[in-house]
Amino acid sequence: MEKGRSQLLGQTFSASSKREGRQQDQPHDLELFYDVHVFCCVNERPPKHRRGCCSGKGSRQLCDYMCRRAMALGLNRVRVNHAGCLNRCELGPTLVIYPEGVWYTYNNERDIEEILSKHVKGGQIIERLLLRPHEGPRH
Ligand code: FES
Numbered sequence: 001m002e003k004g005r006s007q008l009l010g011q012t013f014s015a016s017s018k019r020e021g022r023q024q025d026q027p028h029d030l031e032l033f034y035d036v037h038v039f040c041c042v043n044e045r046p047p048k049h050r051r052g053c054c055s056g057k058g059s060r061q062l063c064d065y066m067c068r069r070a071m072a073l074g075l076n077r078v079r080v081n082h083a084g085c086l087n088r089c090e091l092g093p094t095l096v097i098y099p100e101g102v103w104y105t106y107n108n109e110r111d112i113e114e115i116l117s118k119h120v121k122g123g124q125i126i127e128r129l130l131l132r133p134h135e136g137p138r139h
Pocket of ligand 1 (some may be wrong): 041086
């Protein structure tokens with residue numbers, strides 16, 4: 001039986017081998033179009049909105065930076081997309097990476113570089129940026 005996501009947290013996991021496992025588990029012979037899909041919330045709300053917004057914390061520029069860096073690093077099986085509100089606004093800026101379903105917050109280009117090098121390329125969880133499932137309100 002596959003471990004729950006909460007069981008994966010707190011331990012190093014091999015995102016790349018998990019992705020390869022998924023690929024083999026496909027119920028058809030179609031190859032995945034992307035190995036990794038990163039969704040960055042770029043939602044924008046009016047100033048002083050009670051939940052805040054990721055765009056107001058710089059997510060749009062940092063998401064664009066991540067997209068450019070992924071291309072520059074030759075990660076052509078990785079897609080970085082703008083996303084609407086991911087509903088974890090208070091913890092933002094937020095992004096989520098699939099197929100793992102791992103969430104991060106980030107604040108600057110250094111964080112983005114670390115997410116790309118350690119998680120996307122290296123398959124390692126970055127504890128200091130990780131958003132755990134129990135964190136933040138559920139709306
Ligand atoms: S505004 Fe980014 S998660 Fe809601």
